[in-house]
Amino acid sequence: MIITVTLNTAIDKTLEVPNFRIGRRHRSVDQTTMPGGKGVNVARAIKRLGRPVIATGFAGGATGTRIVEALTAESVLTDFVRIGEESRTNTSVLDPTTGIQTEINERGPAVSEREMELFRDKLLYLAQGADICVFAGSLPRAVETDVYAGLIRELRKRGVTTVVDTDGEPLRHAVRAEPDVVSPNVIEAEELVGHEFNDDEDRMLAVAEIVEQGAGEAIMTVPDGCFAKVKTDNGSPQLYRVRVEQQEARAAVGSGDAFLAGYVAARYTGGTPEECLRFGVACGAESTQHFGAGVIDPHNVERLLGAVEATPVSLPAEVS
Ligand SMILES: O=P(O)(O)OC[C@@]1(O)O[C@H](CO)[C@@H](O)[C@@H]1O
Numbered sequence: 001m002i003i004t005v006t007l008n009t010a011i012d013k014t015l016e017v018p019n020f021r022i023g024r025r026h027r028s029v030d031q032t033t034m035p036g037g038k039g040v041n042v043a044r045a046i047k048r049l050g051r052p053v054i055a056t057g058f059a060g061g062a063t064g065t066r067i068v069e070a071l072t073a074e075s076v077l078t079d080f081v082r083i084g085e086e087s088r089t090n091t092s093v094l095d096p097t098t099g100i101q102t103e104i105n106e107r108g109p110a111v112s113e114r115e116m117e118l119f120r121d122k123l124l125y126l127a128q129g130a131d132i133c134v135f136a137g138s139l140p141r142a143v144e145t146d147v148y149a150g151l152i153r154e155l156r157k158r159g160v161t162t163v164v165d166t167d168g169e170p171l172r173h174a175v176r177a178e179p180d181v182v183s184p185n186v187i188e189a190e191e192l193v194g195h196e197f198n199d200d201e202d203r204m205l206a207v208a209e210i211v212e213q214g215a216g217e218a219i220m221t222v223p224d225g226c227f228a229k230v231k232t233d234n235g236s237p238q239l240y241r242v243r244v245e246q247q248e249a250r251a252a253v254g255s256g257d258a259f260l261a262g263y264v265a266a267r268y269t270g271g272t273p274e275e276c277l278r279f280g281v282a283c284g285a286e287s288t289q290h291f292g293a294g295v296i297d298p299h300n301v302e303r304l305l306g307a308v309e310a311t312p313v314s315l316p317a318e319v320s
Contacts, residue, residue, distance in 0.1 A: 002054075110141040137166060138167070243281070
């Protein structure tokens with residue numbers, strides 16, 4: 001079983017607004033609402049890929065009920081801790097004339113110590129039947145920024161592979177807890193490493209640096225694929241640049257979540273590191289053709305897979 005953890009679940013509301021201009025009044029021509037938060041999106045995509053997954057985390061108030069009911073309607077298994085405060089709604093505006101999507105994410109509810117304790121108990125219970133656990137997304141209010149780090153350490157003791165996609169302080173703490181895989185996007189990685197990246201060598205050095213900081217493997221997603229430092233089957237480290245020809249995106253929000261879902265799904269079924277990266281990149285690219293984060297068509301993923309190239313890369317001995 002794969003577990004996804006979403007501590008800051010959301011209803012993602014996307015308004016389609018042609019010729020969107022800041023400071024003007026608009027009427028949307030279409031709108032969609034879906035349960036979201038990064039871990040929820042990863043769970044949706046893993047379910048579509050046919051691997052066993054359960055989504056956990058916090059769900060609060062009427063929005064929380066809506067999140068759970070909508071996931072149930074998608075046949076995604078859930079086991080959330082119900083909390084006193086209301087789960088958030090994240091609003092984004094998609095301008096179909098430019099393809100640009102502007103996101104406004106709410107901070108989310110405050111979670112009490114008691115609720116956090118209940119969650120820890122639930123996660124450790126679920127972990128008994130789990131191979132992989134994905135921690136993804138921002139933290140709700142009143143939660144310590146080292147929460148992922150503590151949970152990673154607990155799950156490692158129980159032999160569960162841990163995967164993290166978050167940002168800022170929670171990511172910094174999580175990396176020090178030595179998770180098996182960390183998968184930031186470029187902005188998250190620049191923040192973690194402490195400088196901007198100007199070229200592909202900088203990007204390669206960045207994934208190597210994130211491994212130096214504590215991650216077992218680091219995968220940085222970019223619009224046309226990823227940069228990765230992973231362990232080969234014999235355990236030795238290898239850098240990869242994985243690329244797919246960039247397609248015109250209908251909606252790119254959530255492609256990192258689809259990447260992670262594909263990577264984890266392939267890893268769950270014993271794919272080689274290169275196969276997992278290529279499958280993840282195919283899933284991320286395919287997801288840009290659909291509205292809704294984590295929405296993918298597995299048949300198109302298989303078609304795209306042939307166009308994904310993974311190139312092993314060498315860097316000077318001191319960093320590779
Ligand atoms: O605030 P977080 O949890 O970091 O990100 C939340 C979010 O923007 O990310 C997803 C797309 O990746 C959306 O479903 C969701 O609204």
